[in-house]
Amino acid sequence: QILQDEGIAHPILLGYREQIQKLVEEHGLDIEGCTIIDPREEEAREEKYAKAFYAKRQRKGTTLKDAYRVMRDRNAFGAMMVEFGEADALVSGLTKDYPKTILPSLQIIGMAEGVKRVAGMYIIMNKKGSFFFSDCTVNVDPTKEELTEIIGLTARGVKFFDIDPRVAVLSYSNFGSSKGEIPEKTREAVRMAKQRFPDLVIDGEIQANVAFDTDLQKEIYPFSALSEQGANTLIFPNLAAANISYKLLMEIGGAEAIGPILLGMKKPVHILQLGSTIRQIVNMAAIAVVDAQLHEQNDHL
Numbered sequence: 001q002i003l004q005d006e007g008i009a010h011p012i013l014l015g016y017r018e019q020i021q022k023l024v025e026e027h028g029l030d031i032e033g034c035t036i037i038d039p040r041e042e043e044a045r046e047e048k049y050a051k052a053f054y055a056k057r058q059r060k061g062t063t064l065k066d067a068y069r070v071m072r073d074r075n076a077f078g079a080m081m082v083e084f085g086e087a088d089a090l091v092s093g094l095t096k097d098y099p100k101t102i103l104p105s106l107q108i109i110g111m112a113e114g115v116k117r118v119a120g121m122y123i124i125m126n127k128k129g130s131f132f133f134s135d136c137t138v139n140v141d142p143t144k145e146e147l148t149e150i151i152g153l154t155a156r157g158v159k160f161f162d163i164d165p166r167v168a169v170l171s172y173s174n175f176g177s178s179k180g181e182i183p184e185k186t187r188e189a190v191r192m193a194k195q196r197f198p199d200l201v202i203d204g205e206i207q208a209n210v211a212f213d214t215d216l217q218k219e220i221y222p223f224s225a226l227s228e229q230g231a232n233t234l235i236f237p238n239l240a241a242a243n244i245s246y247k248l249l250m251e252i253g254g255a256e257a258i259g260p261i262l263l264g265m266k267k268p269v270h271i272l273q274l275g276s277t278i279r280q281i282v283n284m285a286a287i288a289v290v291d292a293q294l295h296e297q298n299d300h301l
Helices: 017-027 043-060 064-070 074-083 098-108 144-159 181-196 208-212 214-220 239-251 278-300
Strands: 012-014 035-037 090-092 119-126 129-134 166-170 201-206 233-235 256-263 269-271
Touching: 012 074, 017 035, 043 064, 043 074, 043 098, 074 090, 074 098, 090 278, 098 269, 119 144, 119 239, 129 144, 129 239, 144 166, 144 181, 144 233, 144 256, 166 181, 166 208, 181 201, 201 208, 208 214, 239 256, 256 269, 256 278, 269 278
Parallel strands: 012 035, 090 269, 129 233, 166 201, 166 233
Antiparallel strands: 119 129, 119 256
C-alpha cells in the first residue's frame, strides 16, 4: 500500500490470490494499482519458465519434470519474471530462510559479468551516522581471494548510495599485533585489494574499535589510511562475525538496519530478513527500484 500510495514502485504481488485478497479485506487496503499474479493460474508462463529453467539446468541434474516443480516456488517464479523482463526487480524472503530464497535467483539470473560470488551488505544507522557491514549473509568463511572480491563488491555497493567508502577489513589484530589465520587472511586480502583497487581508501587488518578511533590511529598507527576520517565500511573476516555484529547492534545498540542488500547479481534481486517490518520492506523495495533504474541505464550505455 505504501509503495503504491507514495509512487515508489508498481508492486506486483506474487502469491495465492485468495490469501492476498483476504489480507486486503482484513486491513481495508486499496491496491487497485497493484498487479496480483497467482502462479497456479499462469499455465503459459509456467510452461515457458519451466522450459527455460530446464535449458539452464539440464546438465546439472535437473529434469523437465523437476523444472515444472521448481516453478511452483514463488522465488523461482519471481526470478524468472525478472529474467524475462516481466518485472524489474525481485524482493523476497519475508517468510523463508535466506539460503532457500537466494538459491533460485542464483540459478536463474546468476551473477553479474566478472563477478565470482555475491555478498550481502547491511546499512547500519545510529546516532553516529550510517555504516556499511559486509558480508553478513552469504559467504561462511571466505578465502583471502574471496574476501578481496567481497571488498570490491562492497565498495561498489557503497558508491551506489553516493558515498565514498572508507574500508576497514576487521580482525582481532591491529597490523600484525597478533598471529593467526584470520589476521593473516585479512592482511593478505587488504594487500590484494590495494593492488586491484588502487583508488580505494582501505586498511587492515584492524580491530573494530580502532577502525573508528582516529586519535588512537594517529598516535599509534599514523600510517593507516583510515587515520584521518575513520572507517564507514566494515568487511568482516567471516559470516559468523558479521552476522553476530549487526544483530547485536540492532538488538542492544538500538541501531536500525537496512538490508541485506545483495551485491553482485546480474539483475536486481534483494532478500529481506526473515520477519522484516513494514518499514524494512518499503526501504528494501525503494533500494530495488533505484537498483533497477541503474541497471536499465547501464543496459542502454
